[in-house]
Amino acid sequence: MNEAIYKGKVIHLQTIAREKYQLIYEQSLRKKLTCPACGEPVLFYLGIEKKPHFYHEHKPMCIPQSVDQGNVISFVSPSPLSLKEKRKNEKLSGYLQQLKEANIDLDASQIKAVRKINGPLLVLAGAGSGKTRVLTARTAYMICEKQIDPKSIMLVTFTTKAAKEMSNRLCTYPGIAHSGIPVIGTFHSLFYRMLQHFDPIRWHHHRLIKWDWQKEQLLKEIGREVGIDERDFAYDEAIQQISYWKNTLTPVHSLSPKNEWEEHVIYLYTKYEEIKRMRGQFDFDDMLIGCYEMLHENHDLLMRYQERFRYFLIDEFQDINKVQYEIVKLLSSHTNHICAVGDDDQAIYAFRGSDPSFIFQFQQDFPNVETVTLTENYRSTHQIVSLANKIISFNRTRMPKQMHAQFDLNLHPTFFFPYDEEEEATMIAHDIQERIKAGAEPHEFAVLCRTHAATRALFERFSQLRLPFVVDSDGESFYKRRIVRYLLGYLKLSLDPNDEEAMNDVLAALFLKQTALNDLKAISIIDDCSLVEALVKLEDIQPFQKQKLRNIVPLFQTIAHLKPFEAIETIEKDMGFSDFVKKRGNEGNAIERGSDDIRDVKVVAKKFKTVRAFLSHIEKMIAQHEQMKREKQENAIQLTTIHRAKGLEYNYVYVLSAVDGHLPHDYALDAYRNGETAPLEEERRLLYVALTRAKYGLFISVPTMRRLKKANASRFVSPFLKISNPKARL
Numbered sequence: 124m125n126e127a128i129y130k131g132k133v134i135h136l137q138t139i140a141r142e143k144y145q146l147i148y149e150q151s152l153r154k155k156l157t158c159p160a161c162g163e164p165v166l167f168y169l170g171i172e173k174k175p176h177f178y179h180e181h182k183p184m185c186i187p188q189s190v191d192q193g194n195v196i197s198f199v200s201p202s203p204l205s206l207k208e209k210r211k212n213e214k215l216s217g218y219l220q221q222l223k224e225a226n227i228d229l230d231a232s233q234i235k236a237v238r239k240i241n242g243p244l245l246v247l248a249g250a251g252s253g254k255t256r257v258l259t260a261r262t263a264y265m266i267c268e269k270q271i272d273p274k275s276i277m278l279v280t281f282t283t284k285a286a287k288e289m290s291n292r293l294c295t296y297p298g299i300a301h302s303g304i305p306v307i308g309t310f311h312s313l314f315y316r317m318l319q320h321f322d323p324i325r326w327h328h329h330r331l332i333k334w335d336w337q338k339e340q341l342l343k344e345i346g347r348e349v350g351i352d353e354r355d356f357a358y359d360e361a362i363q364q365i366s367y368w369k370n371t372l373t374p375v376h377s378l379s380p381k382n383e384w385e386e387h388v389i390y391l392y393t394k395y396e397e398i399k400r401m402r403g404q405f406d407f408d409d410m411l412i413g414c415y416e417m418l419h420e421n422h423d424l425l426m427r428y429q430e431r432f433r434y435f436l437i438d439e440f441q442d443i444n445k446v447q448y449e450i451v452k453l454l455s456s457h458t459n460h461i462c463a464v465g466d467d468d469q470a471i472y473a474f475r476g477s478d479p480s481f482i483f484q485f486q487q488d489f490p491n492v493e494t495v496t497l498t499e500n501y502r503s504t505h506q507i508v509s510l511a512n513k514i515i516s517f518n519r520t521r522m523p524k525q526m527h528a529q530f531d532l533n534l535h536p537t538f539f540f541p542y543d544e545e546e547e548a549t550m551i552a553h554d555i556q557e558r559i560k561a562g563a564e565p566h567e568f569a570v571l572c573r574t575h576a577a578t579r580a581l582f583e584r585f586s587q588l589r590l591p592f593v594v595d596s597d598g599e600s601f602y603k604r605r606i607v608r609y610l611l612g613y614l615k616l617s618l619d620p621n622d623e624e625a626m627n628d629v630l631a632a633l634f635l636k637q638t639a640l641n642d643l644k645a646i647s648i649i650d651d652c653s654l655v656e657a658l659v660k661l662e663d664i665q666p667f668q669k670q671k672l673r674n675i676v677p678l679f680q681t682i683a684h685l686k687p688f689e690a691i692e693t694i695e696k697d698m699g700f701s702d703f704v705k706k707r708g709n710e711g712n713a714i715e716r717g718s719d720d721i722r723d724v725k726v727v728a729k730k731f732k733t734v735r736a737f738l739s740h741i742e743k744m745i746a747q748h749e750q751m752k753r754e755k756q757e758n759a760i761q762l763t764t765i766h767r768a769k770g771l772e773y774n775y776v777y778v779l780s781a782v783d784g785h786l787p788h789d790y791a792l793d794a795y796r797n798g799e800t801a802p803l804e805e806e807r808r809l810l811y812v813a814l815t816r817a818k819y820g821l822f823i824s825v826p827t828m829r830r831l832k833k834a835n836a837s838r839f840v841s842p843f844l845k846i847s848n849p850k851a852r853l
């Protein structure tokens with residue numbers, strides 16, 4: 124049905140502007156749309172598979188009409204005939220046969236990697252080609268077939284989650300329950316354990332600088348003394364840069380600044396190290412450097428560890444950094460029994476100092492290395508594998524390899540074209556809802572985003588539709604982000620001029636000290652006025668600030684009566700918020716700029732008519748976020764960043780906003796304009812990682828608008844969209 128009654132009038136889908144679809148959708152959820160034939164409520168379909176239309180939830184449509192396929196482009200690649208019956212049945216014996224009987228199949232290349240125990244081994248593997256399976260099977264084979272003492276095996280993973288997953292899997296393997304499992308952990312956890320053993324006082328966990336905010340505080344203290352103004356200086360980027368230098372074992376004295384910013388960071392780096400040393404503190408990077416120095420300088424200790432650990436297995440080798448690589452080399456130099464497993468196409472941590480070129484280095488440093496390449500992809504359909512192969516082939520710095528799928532389904536990777544972020548969220552949520560109704564389980568779905576902030580719209584839609592979902596566990600609600608909170612402070616004060624918490628946030632945006640809050644409270648009691656009115660009575664501030672506050676204070680009342688979008692524009696332009704964002708909005712931070720957050724807030728604000736309704740929606744979303752953190756749902760849709768989805772797999776994957784600026788991220792595009800190609804290649808690898816998480820269904824969203832501006836399809840996917848007929852085959 125293309126017609127419905129809304130507010131007493133017939134509305135036709137053909138004549139409604141696309142940007143209004145979301146509004147119609149929300150009204151339909153509130154049962155505000157009715158059927159022109161029977162007068163009962165109708166819902167608005169805004170999904171992926173079919174064109175938008177009205178429908179009855181529990182009965183057939185009154186005015187039957189065929190519903191066309193949605194406006195999508197499918198990627199179709201002819202299936203090679205050889206897909207079926209690809210696997211030859213190799214005759215197996217011993218433990219490998221036991222594995223087979225336990226349904227842990229291995230192909231010829233995987234078996235080769237499992238059997239090669241002594242000497243250096245490099246397993247170069249595409250996505251979904253069974254790296255994890257090889258690592259676990261190889262470990263079990265060493266223990267159960269070769270009778271190697273599990274205590275002499277060190278298995279290093281990239282994340283704690285992967286370590287847990289690996290040890291859980293291993294425990295289910297035949298024979299392992301009796302023999303025990305090896306030492307499994309991340310670089311940090313394993314090396315930290317060694318340090319603690321060596322010098323428990325120096326490396327006591329009380330001395331650890333655990334959080335970035337602690338580092339930031341310390342750097343700001345140092346910066347303040349020499350006048351590095353935090354309003355103009357991206358401290359969080361400085362933290363990342365210092366960490367990068369440490370992980371690449373770049374000592375401070377070897378650095379020569381390329382610009383003023385680097386000059387400042389080098390100064391901060393020097394002082395940061397000095398202060399830490401003086402206070403006897405350490406950070407996570409120091410655990411790696413400390414371990415390297417400990418083993419390098421203490422030959423007896425190194426020998427003891429070499430005696431203890433004789434076999435090394437390293438997962439995600441493409442993400443190793445210099446200091447980690449050097450430690451592994453030291454430890455394994457005694458036996459050379461080292462197996463590195465990696466995929467250069469999945470290297471996505473360059474910003475932390477990871478460097479896939481250690482894969483090449485490995486081949487030089489361990490001259491007798493045997494290399495096994497795994498190219499059979501067991502995870503995804505042929506269609507997904509073909510698309511991923513094609514996309515990644517555009518990268519220049521990579522080891523050429525092609526993955527080959529093992530199976531195919533009549534389900535093709537689909538590009539779809541929402542109007543904007545809001546409609547994108549609706550289409551995805553709707554599609555998932557339909558698939559769940561048809562029998563799929565929530566945990567089979569993942570929605571993958573480039574940045575955590577981009578999860579906002581999906582979070583809201585999933586909550587609205589009561590779909591079970593989980594977001595990155597340590598991520599905060601979008602509305603709790605610093606700049607967003609400050610902006611919302613103005614709106615809150617417009618409704619309640621005595622809201623202390625909001626005033627506390629707004630003070631920073633007005634360039635006033637936090638101590639001003641106490642002064643304001645005192646003034647409001649003595650002069651019997653609100654906290655907002657007290658702003659103009661503040662003493663001990665510059666005359667220009669006084670004048671500014673005099674101009675701003677009356678506007679608090681004005682914005683209370685504006686539509687939220689207009690109110691935000693007033694806050695930005697007339698209440699000085701834009702100036703604040705320019706100065707302190709992390710504008711120097713290429714990945715998370717405050718001004719981008721504000722544009723995201725404006726997208727939501729557009730949907731509301733009153734400030735009150737807008738704020739109450741936000742309150743609800745924050746509460747929902749808190750509740751979600753408390754109650755971990757097992758069977759839930761995963762809403763996560765691509766970085767966090769690494770190593771995982773899902774039946775259905777939705778890739779959010781494949782548009783230039785999001786994926787690839789703006790920072791990589793800026794770097795590309797300045798002649799640097801590496802960041803853009805890393806962004807392409809991120810897309811590759813996202814695509815290869817999908818087993819069966821892959822949906823890539825290409826919205827027309829983003830952050831209220833026209834968006835261009837991501838340069839990574841545009842070659843696949845250049846066809847006039849949406850159903851045409853590629």
Ligand SMILES: Nc1ncnc2c1ncn2[C@@H]1O[C@H](COP(=O)(O)OP(=O)(O)OP(=O)(O)O)[C@@H](O)[C@H]1O
Binds near residue numbers: 250255
């Ligand atoms: N020989 C095999 N036969 C059947 N299935 C396999 C085989 N090897 C691996 N698999 C399955 O293929 C999927 C991918 O395997 P795994 O997770 O080990 O791949 P991976 O190389 O670590 O993936 P990625 O690097 O993309 O995260 C898993 O579901 C695994 O059980």
